[in-house]
Amino acid sequence: MRNTTCTRFVSLSGIHPCFMVHVLLCALHSLSLVQILPLFSKYKVIHFNKTDARLANNGISTELQLVRCRVNFRALKFTPQIEALGNKLVQKLRDKGSFVALHLRYEMDMLAFSGCNHGLNPEEAEELKRMRYAYPWWRDKEIDSKTKRSEGLCPLTPEETSLVLKALGFEKDTLIYIAAGEIYGGEKRLKPLRAAFPKLVRKEMLLDSEPLRQFQNHSSQMAALDFIVSTASDVFLPTYDGNMAKLVEGHRRFLGFRKSVLPDRRKLVELIDLYNNKTISWENFTSSVQEVHRGRVVQPSCRRKLENKPKEEDYFYANPHECLANSSLCSGSKDTVTVR
DSSP, rough: EEEEEEEEETTEEEEEEEEEOOOOOOGGGGHHHHHHHHHHHHHHHETTTTTTGOOSSSSSSSHHHHHHHHHIIIIIIIEEEEEEEHHHHHHHHHHOOOEEEEEEOOBBHHHHTTTTTTOHHHHHHHHOOOOOOTTTTOOOSSSSHHHHHTTSSSSHHHHHHHHHHTTTOTTTTTTEOOOSBBTTHHHHHHHHHHHOOOOOOOHHSSSOOOHHHHHTTTTHHHHHHHHHHHHHHSSEEEOOSHHHHHHHHHHHHHHHHOOOOOOOOOHHHHHHHHTTSSSSOHHHHHHHHHHHTTTBBOOOOOOOOOOTTTTTOTTTTOOGGGTTTTTTTTTTOOGGOOOO
């Protein structure tokens, strides 16, 4: 077990330094109160590094799940500086009207890690491959991008995203906030998306450089600003279902099922290819996309449980149904859902 300090956390009882505990996953169960309790008493918040995605989703008593709900959605907060700047972003967007938060996962590290290079030239694909080999803890090195994309395991490209948004009925004057880091290829890559939706904005466009400067070298803090905007948006649409997207989805469920659209990437890339190959018309493409996503708007539901496949089942923090309702939760009746 190795200890370090980490970013401060804010709870209902005040601001606390966070104490990060690095442990081997296989040893986590053997850590005793003798080791952990003194640290908790001193620091109030303990972060078990790299264990957050490995927590049990199901098979836990309702009482304990409700504790997790209160911690996730009521107790833990961002620092005042992040909260203030995030709320300022939301207000600036609100002053312009309703808006969509688009979680556009098209950063260089995301593409390199996933091995997805659809639409890139050979030099760009090679650059991503070199980055993948530069990180020894990224297990997969040789990745078949075409197969992975056909299975729906790649983030949508900006070009694909523009087609999907138009097919879903979003108007050209829709205000869209890009919740993401630096897009690979910059403005050139965003050109098709911006042509389809000119009111495309980022936090760097809405805020002066000075308030952002304190966060710019801290990607997790910049992501926190995007998280605040995404949870407050009128519509949330992620182009990839990573941890950020799942966290926002769960928080929006908790806040009363604010509209979130979860793209079916496997079916979408099939339809996009058919349209780009002129196999189907725009009218057929649009009607098919809308039909595919008729049931992809977040609504009350029970988590999908898969025995002995915890990584493939629905995560607790994406659908914390214990936090939300009574016995009618799984019936699909939105009107009867209340927040605890």
